[in-house]
Each structure stands twice: as C-alpha cells, then as structure tokens.
Amino acid sequence: MNGEQMQFKDLKRQYGKLKESIDRKIQEVVSQAHFISGPQVRELEETLAAYVGVKHCVSCANGTDAITIALLAHGVGAGDAVFVPDFTFFSSGECPALIGATPIFVDVETDTFNLSPSALEKAVKGELEKGELKPKAVVAVDLFGLPADYDKIRAVCSKYGLLLLEDGAQGFGGKYHGQRACSLGDISTTSFFPAKPLGCYGDGGAIFTDDDYIAALCRSLAVHGKNQDDKYDNVRLGMNSRLDTLQAGILLVKFAAFAEYELVDINKIASLYTEQLKDVSGLMVPSVPEGCGSSWAQFTLLLSEDTDRVAVQAYLKERGVPTMVYYTKPMHKQGAFAGTRSAVADCPNTELLCGRVLCLPIHPYLTEEETMLVADALKEALERCRI
Ligand SMILES: *Cc1c(COP(=O)(O)O)cnc(C)c1O
Numbered sequence: 001m002n003g004e005q006m007q008f009k010d011l012k013r014q015y016g017k018l019k020e021s022i023d024r025k026i027q028e029v030v031s032q033a034h035f036i037s038g039p040q041v042r043e044l045e046e047t048l049a050a051y052v053g054v055k056h057c058v059s060c061a062n063g064t065d066a067i068t069i070a071l072l073a074h075g076v077g078a079g080d081a082v083f084v085p086d087f088t089f090f091s092s093g094e095c096p097a098l099i100g101a102t103p104i105f106v107d108v109e110t111d112t113f114n115l116s117p118s119a120l121e122k123a124v125k126g127e128l129e130k131g132e133l134k135p136k137a138v139v140a141v142d143l144f145g146l147p148a149d150y151d152k153i154r155a156v157c158s159k160y161g162l163l164l165l166e167d168g169a170q171g172f173g174g175k176y177h178g179q180r181a182c183s184l185g186d187i188s189t190t191s192f193f194p195a196k197p198l199g200c201y202g203d204g205g206a207i208f209t210d211d212d213y214i215a216a217l218c219r220s221l222a223v224h225g226k227n228q229d230d231k232y233d234n235v236r237l238g239m240n241s242r243l244d245t246l247q248a249g250i251l252l253v254k255f256a257a258f259a260e261y262e263l264v265d266i267n268k269i270a271s272l273y274t275e276q277l278k279d280v281s282g283l284m285v286p287s288v289p290e291g292c293g294s295s296w297a298q299f300t301l302l303l304s305e306d307t308d309r310v311a312v313q314a315y316l317k318e319r320g321v322p323t324m325v326y327y328t329k330p331m332h333k334q335g336a337f338a339g340t341r342s343a344v345a346d347c348p349n350t351e352l353l354c355g356r357v358l359c360l361p362i363h364p365y366l367t368e369e370e371t372m373l374v375a376d377a378l379k380e381a382l383e384r385c386r387i
Contacts, residue, residue, distance in 0.1 A: 013365040038245030056215035059243035063169040063191020066205035067095040080136035086350040107347040117152035137163035142171025145295040173295030197295040262364035276375035311385040
C-alpha cells in the first residue's frame with residue numbers, strides 16, 4: 001500500500017498505470033483540435049457497440065441524458081406509467097418524471113438487489129385496474145454491476161406490451177446468459193461517470209440499440225433535434241447532449257484496459273471478498289445468479305438486523321477502510337416525489353435494504369493484501385458492533 005490511504009475507488013492508481021497512453025491520447029485530441037464530434041467519438045461508439053454486441057451505440061453527455069433520450073425516442077410522456085425499481089440511483093426515476101411520465105416504484109429482491117419480476121407484474125396489474133395511467137415502460141437497473149432478471153422481466157414486458165429499458169449505468173461489462181449488459185433491453189443506456197465500471201474524466205454516457213430508426217432518432221435528440229445530415233435543420237426539439245472528443249479519447253484507452261484485465265481483476269477481488277466473508281455470521285455477501293456475471297460497480301453486503309451499521313462504518317474508518325451506503329432512501333420517499341402518485345409504493349424489501357446495506361471498497365487496482373485487510377477489519381467490526 002506504500003503507506004497511502006486506501007481509496008473506495010482508486011482512480012489515481014489507475015491513472016498511474018495508464019498514464020503514458022492517456023497522456024498520449026489527450027495530446028492527440030488536443031493537437032487535432034476537433035473537440036466536439038471528433039473521430040475518436042465515432043471510434044469509441046463502434047468499439048463499444050461491438051463489445052456489447054448491438055448494432056448502434058449513440059454517445060451522449062451523461063447516463064441521465066441517455067435514459068431521457070431513450071425514453072423520448074420511444075414517445076414516453078404525460079399519462080404514461082413507467083415502472084422503476086425503488087432501490088436505485090435517483091436518475092432511473094427522475095428521467096421519466098422530468099418528461100412528464102409517472103414513475104411507479106416497484107420492490108426489489110433482497111439477494112440480488114434488482115427489480116422483482118413478481119412485484120413488477122403486480123404493479124402493472126394494479127395500474128391497469130386503476131386505469132388512470134397507461135403502462136408504457138419498465139426501467140430495469142443493473143444495480144451494483146449485476147444484470148437484472150431479464151428473462152422474467154421481458155416476459156412481463158411482452159405480456160403487457162411494455163418497452164424494456166435497461167439502465168446499465170452501473171452494469172457495463174456485466175453478463176447475462178452469454179449476452180453482455182447494455183444489450184439486454186429493447187434499448188439500453190450506460191454512464192461514464194468516473195466511478196462507474198467504465199468511467200471517463202468527467203461526465204459521459206451512451207445509448208445502445210439494434211434499431212436503426214431509434215438510433216437515428218437518439219442521435220437527433222442528442223443534438224438539438226437535428227436533421228440526419230444537417231445540424232442547422234432542426235426537425236424536432238432536442239437537447240445538447242454530446243460526449244466530448246477528449247472524453248471519447250480517454251475512454252478508448254480505459255476501455256482497452258477494462259476489456260483486457262480490469263474486469264477480470266475486479267472479479268478476482270470480489271471472489272476473494274466472497275470467500276473471506278461468506279460464512280461470517282451477521283452478514284450476507286452479494287449473490288450472482290447462475291449464468292450471470294457482475295462488473296462490480298459496488299460490493300454490497302447485507303448486514304443482519306442486530307448489527308449497528310453506523311458503528312461498523314466508524315470502526316472501519318478508524319482502521320483506514322472507507323465504506324459507503326448505497327442507498328439510504330427508497331426512491332418513493334425522495335422529497336422530489338412527495339405528494340405525487342410516485343410516493344405511493346409498497347416496497348418492504350427496499351426499506352429493509354436501505355437500513356442494512358454496506359458497500360466495501362472495490363476497484364481493479366485493490367491489492368489482495370488490501371482486500372484481506374478489509375475483510376479482517378470487517379470481521380472484527382461485526383464482533384464489536386452488535387446491538
Ligand atoms: C450513475 C447512474 C445514473 C446516471 O448517470 P450519470 O452519468 O451520473 O448521469 C443512472 N442510473 C444509475 C443506476 C446510476 O448509477
């Protein structure tokens with residue numbers, strides 16, 4: 001560890017390893033001076049589409065815009081119900097609400113932390129019975145790097161004619177029965193926020209689809225509703241949501257490392273944590289269902305009811321181990337939805353998780369020694385922090 005402070009995500013250590021290639025790429029982009037829509041943007045889109053296994057990748061300014069653009073491209077808006085997991089980052093529900101639709105928050109599973117297919121079907125039926133909103137889309141989130149239960153979620157979507165949007169902001173690199181994350185929805189989105197599995201040096205995002213028409217529509221929506229060939233011919237209202245050429249260049253370098261070894265290495269760290277912690281009483285390690293692979297955006301434990309999470313975090317901090325809690329509040333309890341239809345939800349699992357999850361440091365540059373130190377410190381903390 002060279003005496004340095006352990007980081008929750010160590011982007012400095014990553015830069016130390018990739019410095020030469022990243023510096024060279026930044027120089028290349030700066031000297032070409034094609035800062036918006038430069039050739040590196042298209043090269044990145046083609047590289048990522050091939051990796052994910054879809055026909056089109058449309059880059060944009062961030063993962064939040066990616067969701068908004070994907071929903072707009074499918075005509076989602078006022079009067080529509082969009083089903084969203086109650087346990088996720090705010091954007092998953094913010095985007096449908098911002099364009100006038102109504103997010104309906106649905107409970108998750110306590111073992112995978114992902115959308116519960118049975119709770120989803122119940123929520124869709126409930127909305128159909130009420131008849132006030134038109135069930136239109138599902139935002140399935142690949143939380144903490146693990147793809148959602150797409151076979152079952154897709155079955156519900158097919159039965160009720162719903163659009164399936166995969167929010168793969170945390171999921172890039174994950175696998176589901178031989179398919180890559182970000183190819184699992186009718187349309188899929190991701191984020192290149194620095195702390196995500198594949199991050200840039202600022203904000204960035206992308207949309208993935210096999211549909212030529214939808215891809216063209218997303219491209220237009222991301223650049224002021226431009227006509228396909230003429231950006232000063234505006235045929236619809238859109239956004240200014242582009243990925244900078246500099247970020248695309250940085251992502252090209254980082255993607256090569258991600259595909260070559262980072263994803264493998266972070267899975268080794270996750271396996272070591274699992275092996276060290278799986279039989280420890282007072283916690284549950286994250287479960288990865290058969291046939292699935294996680295990109296480990298987070299390594300999230302479920303603590304037992306009689307464990308004092310605040311005390312565990314304080315003890316670990318004292319030992320030099322940073323921890324985080326994702327997420328502390330169910331979506332339906334966020335102040336932004338207070339007094340709206342979205343605030344009414346029956347999500348006991350989410351409530352339980354919000355009170356009991358704990359995320360450990362994880363990134364591809366964490367050493368085996370550091371991983372063991374975290375696991376040992378956590379075992380000590382659990383013995384000391386029973387309520
Ligand atoms: C980070 C995140 C987003 C938003 O991505 P940004 O690039 O920060 O806009 C959306 N959904 C989920 C689940 C996320 O974790």
